[in-house]
Amino acid sequence: MKSSVTRRSIVAAGAMLALPRALRAQALFDTDVVIVGAGAAGLGAARACVRDGKRFVMLEARDRIGGRVFTDASLGAPYDAGAYYIHWAERNPWRPIASELGVALRDDRTIASGVWLSFENGRPVDRSSRRRNFGDLSRRFDPDEGEVPDVSFIQRVADAPELVQGARGLARMAVGEEPERVSALDYARLWEGDDLIAPEGYGALAQRFGAGFPVKLSTPVTHIRWDGRGVVVESPAGRLSARAVIVTVPVGVLAAGAVRFTPELPALTQEGLGGLAMGALTKIGLRFDGNRFGLPVNSNLWDEIPGVGGVNFECWPFDRNLIVALFGGDFARSVLAQGERAAVETMLDRLTAILGPQVRAAFKGASVNGWATDPFSMGCYSHALPGQAGARAKLAQPVGERIWFAGEATAVGDGEFGAAMTAGGAFLAGEAAARAVRI
Ligand SMILES: Cc1cc2nc3c(=O)[nH]c(=O)nc-3n(C[C@H](O)[C@H](O)[C@H](O)COP(=O)(O)OP(=O)(O)OC[C@H]3O[C@@H](n4cnc5c(N)ncnc54)[C@H](O)[C@@H]3O)c2cc1C
Numbered sequence: 385m386k387s388s389v390t391r392r393s394i395v396a397a398g399a400m401l402a403l404p405r406a407l408r409a410q411a412l413f414d415t416d417v418v419i420v421g422a423g424a425a426g427l428g429a430a431r432a433c434v435r436d437g438k439r440f441v442m443l444e445a446r447d448r449i450g451g452r453v454f455t456d457a458s459l460g461a462p463y464d465a466g467a468y469y470i471h472w473a474e475r476n477p478w479r480p481i482a483s484e485l486g487v488a489l490r491d492d493r494t495i496a497s498g499v500w501l502s503f504e505n506g507r508p509v510d511r512s513s514r515r516r517n518f519g520d521l522s523r524r525f526d527p528d529e530g531e532v533p534d535v536s537f538i539q540r541v542a543d544a545p546e547l548v549q550g551a552r553g554l555a556r557m558a559v560g561e562e563p564e565r566v567s568a569l570d571y572a573r574l575w576e577g578d579d580l581i582a583p584e585g586y587g588a589l590a591q592r593f594g595a596g597f598p599v600k601l602s603t604p605v606t607h608i609r610w611d612g613r614g615v616v617v618e619s620p621a622g623r624l625s626a627r628a629v630i631v632t633v634p635v636g637v638l639a640a641g642a643v644r645f646t647p648e649l650p651a652l653t654q655e656g657l658g659g660l661a662m663g664a665l666t667k668i669g670l671r672f673d674g675n676r677f678g679l680p681v682n683s684n685l686w687d688e689i690p691g692v693g694g695v696n697f698e699c700w701p702f703d704r705n706l707i708v709a710l711f712g713g714d715f716a717r718s719v720l721a722q723g724e725r726a727a728v729e730t731m732l733d734r735l736t737a738i739l740g741p742q743v744r745a746a747f748k749g750a751s752v753n754g755w756a757t758d759p760f761s762m763g764c765y766s767h768a769l770p771g772q773a774g775a776r777a778k779l780a781q782p783v784g785e786r787i788w789f790a791g792e793a794t795a796v797g798d799g800e801f802g803a804a805m806t807a808g809g810a811f812l813a814g815e816a817a818a819r820a821v822r823i
Pocket of ligand 1 (some may be wrong): 420422423424425426443444445446449450451452453465466467468469470471479491497543561603604605606632633634637641642665666721755760761764765791792793805806808811
């Protein structure tokens, strides 16, 4: 049989070896880097590629960029359906980005102008004892108080029954999950700092920033091969070969098997994935006709159903005719399981119990952002399971020097920073991954 290695191919291979490394990569692969997902991490990776002169292709499953940073304008009055606070603004990359783009930011303390009222099943309650306990609760989850053990939120307050209810509320509203399933140590590692807000929307800011980057929308990646040189990334748009791939797909989506890997991912990466889960924080925007029910702008109503969960109703944010319901944990999952119409009815029932029948009379429309049922997020953001506080660092380890997992879930590097769960952290993780790719 005649050999397929011809004299011409040997000459071509020799010529290739003579090329500088970067040019050789250009000749071998369609592009240097494929970025999977155009959320905050994908946008961070894209900017780093541009700055480093790396060629890249960004593939995004949705018909828009921004991922979980999304300003919902469907009700005519915008609100952030995902990320809202620009946390630890002193070091958050979105702050200088906003400044470069001329996007105004405000300190969240300056907008806390309205009233804060608490209810239990629609009936007013006094929460002053809860507020008194808040300091003790914060100290339990604060790294400055010594090493926080890698146990669940509930175990962390096992010796202080007066803090249990607060720990439940913290887990459900800050992580979106039940307190038995969240690692206190993972939470304690998160950075603290000033919070800023973009009145026009965090999502609108991300859209403006990302508008200049090339991205293929409505292109879900289904398969990543890394059994040869570099990687081959498959999607409905075809196959793309690259030196490396940066996978910013949320861990809930990865755990559901939406992206296949050939060969399978190494044990360390799988351990990392297995140690993380996604909360169910949900937002429902409710539009009203101008009747403000006597509540000042930026008021908050907290309504608790004992033993089940609670809902925070943020009223008239930035003077808009909107109430935004925020809730998490298993309560959110059960509300979403009823379907969108029923979910809206549940929120209107709860508001009616607090404010009376005028709520339904003034109601104009709603939009449901159930991140836990969204196939491209499968949850609000990641948390480590109790005993698994090392999971993020495991997932952050590159695979075969050609697959980087980057996003809010890996925004800890090798444990050197505490930016997980946030849009700022996702950006930093994407940026770091793109810098680490060698072409
Ligand atoms: C209700 C809620 C409130 C929040 N509040 C805050 C807050 O106040 N402050 C804050 O900093 N953060 C907040 N967050 C978290 C923040 O939104 C996320 O941490 C951050 O946006 C995650 O960015 P990412 O790039 O890691 O992931 P994503 O934004 O999810 O980006 C991943 C992208 O991958 C795409 N994708 C999925 N599957 C595929 C596939 N197969 N192929 C191609 N693309 C795919 C997705 O569509 C998405 O665009 C909140 C989130 C929620 C849901």
